[in-house]
Amino acid sequence: MLSVHLILFLAFGAVAVAGAVNLLAQTHPINSALSLIAVMAALAGEYMLLGAEFLAAVQVIVYAGAIMVLFVFTIMLLNAGVEERTKGSRVATMFGIPGVLLGSVLLGWVVLRHSGTEAVAAGALPGAPAVIGQLLFHEFLLPFEITSILILIAIMGAVVLASKPPSAPARKVD
Amino acid sequence: MPIWLYILASVIKSAIVLVVLLTAVAYTVWLERKVVGHMQNRWGPTRVGPFGLLQPLADGAKFLFKEDLTPPHVYRPLYIAAPLIAVIFALTSISMIPFGNSVTIAGYSIPLQVTDVNTGLLVILGITSIGVYGVALAGWSSNNKYSLLGGLRASAQMVSYEISLGLSLVGVLIMSGSFSLRDIVNSQGGHFWGFIPRWNIFTGQFIGFFCYLMAAYAETNRIPFDLPEAETELVAGYHTEYSAMKFAMFFMAEYANMITVACLATLLFFGGWNGPLFGPAILQAILPVFWFGAKIFAFLFLYIWVRGTLPRFRYDQLMAFGWKFLLPLSLANVIATAIAVAW
Amino acid sequence: MTPNLNLWLIPILPLAGAAINGFLGKKSSRTAVSTVALFFSGAAFLWALSVAWRCLSMPLPYQEYLAHWIRSGSFSVDFAFYLDQLSLVMLLVVTGVGFLIHIYSVGYMWEDPSYYRFFAYLNLFMFFMLTLVLANNYLVMFIGWEGVGLASYLLIGFWFTKDSAASAGKKAFIVNRIGDFGFLIALFLIIQHFHSLAFTQVFERVAPIASETAGAGLLTTIGILLMVGACGKSAQIPLYVWLPDAMEGPTPVSALIHAATMVTAGVYMVSRSHVIFERAPIALTVVAIIGTLTALFAATIGITQTDIKKVLAYSTVSQLGYMFMACGVGAFSAGIFHLMTHAFFKGLLFLAAGSVIHAVGGEQDMRNMGGLRSYIPWTFLTMGIATLAISGIPPFAGFWSKDEILWKAYQESWIYWLIGAVTAFMTSFYMFRLLFMTFFGDYRGLQVDDHGHAHAAHGHDAHGHGEPHESPWVMLGPLVVLAVLSTVGGLVGIGNRFEHFLAPVFGSEFPQRVTEGSGGAELLLMGVSVLLALAGATLAYILYVSKPYLPQKIADSLGGFYEAVLHKYYVDEIYAAIFVKPLIDGSTSILWQGVDRKVIDDSINDAADGARHVSDEVRHMQSGNLRSYAGWIAGGAAIVIAYMLWLGVSR
């Protein structure tokens, strides 16, 4: 019987897959970006189903609200147009894509065949913010601090990379 | 409570909130015109109805019946989607706002809130952060340099100030220990020495409130941070090419956002619906909602007051203010609060 | 609750000195370098003294645990120190004599350009030697063992720009390797059979084993292998050849490392392992025979040498032979006693010889000396005392310890005693020969000019005009102290006090092989050996003072034999012919031309060529196109997934 949980799973999953496929199908990057936002929103829904409410919120705020805004911003800034149809790599089409398909089919087969039928209940593992916070600031304190340093470095790197190379400084005449 | 009753209650609540919100939006516009008019030694709208009170209706009718113009060379799908995105997310976020304690009708306790989510504050932040797409996409899809500049400014500004906005709330979250807006309000009950209310703004979150206020002005693109639609530079910014109902949607989104922000400020820093309760039972039930509305009104008035008083920043000033002043300040507030609470 | 002695301070202090001088010395003044070196070695000595003082009032052995080192299953090795009467004696000898020689070196090395390097090495040596002495297990001891070898190598080759010094260093190192090989195998056997390297545990597990009188067994093997190690370090037949060459090092080094301390490490190790040796009579006999033969053999060579330091070197080998003889007959405490007195008088002899060399401006050949008595009276006086001590003239130190050994040897077998007595005679003869050739007669030296390696070390302006001159007091001071010790140091052995002191180490479980012999026999033997010593001295006086033409005549009449002895029985040449030349030839023709060129070089070249050819083809994969890279990754990942699945399915 289709439970509410399964229906919601399928609905969100359908949105996610449709978004992902649309990402591939669209030729204009902004459409791809919007499709990706849809995927992320749908995944936030899946997280909710699994009980990870904090992650769902963070997914929306960080991924959809910040990272993807950066993408859209870049697309707007660079005025990226419709994709050109250049002749690219033969390796990618002849070797890569069959590889991906083969790999996913194999993995899917294994997962469906061997992972058993244990079901995951809706909200099986409540990831309340307080619990996640406890984990983050106790057991994962060091990784947390390291990622904060990583982020700081990334900010500086982004500023350095994206800022215009300074024109040769005017030589001071004494 | 049976499920159908629950759904019924939700639908009714949604309808009420939506009607009230839209009305509030309309009359905020009226209020703004009126107040700013008086500040500038004018009368504001006076012709339609007493004190121009029916002016919003007239405006609505005008927007509905004007020609909906789609300029050539715009990217149509997004050009149409952008105002929808803006208004939908602006209206959605209000659904998390509790506007009073629960009332008991026919034996069922019904919270005065469309949806009560544990992580209500996070959800609001998430929805607000999605709202930026409306502005950004509008600017980009209009295929107009003023719009594009407006859209770019808007997205950069909103992403930048979202950090300060979030951080300014962390102080409150540390003190209340919950993401649930209802819990946050409840944690602000009581008084110091019997007369000073135990609102967060009086318990050490003044700097947090200041940061929140600044970031909120920037998030809602209001003066003095209204650079995305700076008339003197960008014609009308991201909605230069919009007209009629699509323009009205942006307009509504902006004011709905203002109201949401005001609600949040009230809930987080000013004790929500807490206030003196007196009189008969029916008055006791209504008073909290009244106090809540009165505080929101005060905030909206502040918005308009600021708009009538302050000039607009330059764009580099805006960015410098956000990154070099507001962000460190809100971080310091977080640290200070954390130390105070831990100690 | 035993008090904490902080033994770790004793080795660490010289190490700190070595580190400071090694890293900072180059920029520092000589005064600063010598202050650091003297402070740290002196502090180690003082700490050792305080440890000794506190040991009087506490039960020994004392163990000090520092850190885990190796943990492998039930087998473990710790960094730990062990202090009993034996290591206490060694500790005092090493730090005390070491400190004196540090002081001496300040004067001796003052002019050397690598002053700081010398003291860094010297302190490093102290660190390793103290580690060796204080170790509580064989492996830590082995660290010290190898470390002193390293320090010895560095110091022998201290003047490494001189070819002979560099090759002498190498020779010492390589010959020691052979001994270490035996030592290591012994350690492996101990690990395999006793599952531990800690002295206490090993000896506990050895103790119940019955003495292997019937035939060679495990303990005999271990004992002989340990003796091989000891032969290398302590310069016994057949591995003694490195020690005479080691005289290329600065004289204080010869005194400290190659006379007083390091070369006695073998004796210490054998004594430390006495529990094993006592249960392996065959090994013990091997030790005794090697020791006896070495003593005699080296003494005969010593008679013919004319280089003052070479004489002393062979004398050292000979005296070490005595100590092993003592160990071999089971008189470990006598061996350690002789070790101690030997450290005093042989250290003194070397330092005095250094002073002589210093006086005549780097000359080492005794034929170019003579008559120095009046020029350098203090050196003469102290050296005379040392000569009396080593010759076994009572009441000097050497008499007591040597007599003890001879007495114990006699109880084992009269042959040992006979050879020992003959050796004692020869010792007396060549030592007095040295004394007479150097200090008596007329000065045969040239006016000192700027030749000789030692010039670099101490060519200060006094050498410019040829008069031999007395050394500064910073050098004479240690001489005097050691002379006093050489005089009175043997008195601790009167009435077997020294033996009793060491009894907790050696005596407790050692079956009393030495029946309390009749005092008469002991006195008789004592008299004989003193007479022999006096006879040797007299003979030397006749040959080198009153009738100086005689030695040449005797040498001529002996003909080939004299030649053989003069050339040290051609041992170096024999070794060169048997071992070195085949090794070099084999290496050249097989290893170099065959293996290295044909196999290794060619395979490397072929591999490189192959790599270049392959990459020439493969580099086309590097198209620079991002998507083709991604394609490779994706396809490769698919292959990996398929392979893993296949593994899973096929299992």
Place this chain on the structure above:
Amino acid sequence: MVPLSYYLVLSGILFACGVVGFLIKRNIITIFMSIELMLNGVNLSFVAFAAHWHALAGQVFVFFVMVVAAAEAAVGLAIIIAVYRNRETLNVDQVNLLKL
């Protein structure tokens, strides 16, 4: 009740879509978005496994992935802007100077 495998298959589909996007798209920004899609696919399986094994660490990992993705996006987009400034194109097929 939804079997774990459904979540995993969904995650796998998203991941495969990301890889295919990486392979067939030419616009560097879209390619970058494909990477984000892959990360999202993996995140889903993290959360699903977390629920399956009752180990909250899975959710914490997702949090870290997001943080790293944010850092990566910042730097990556900055690189894209720098590339565009130098090469005036966003087509990866035309940015292939790094070869032999």
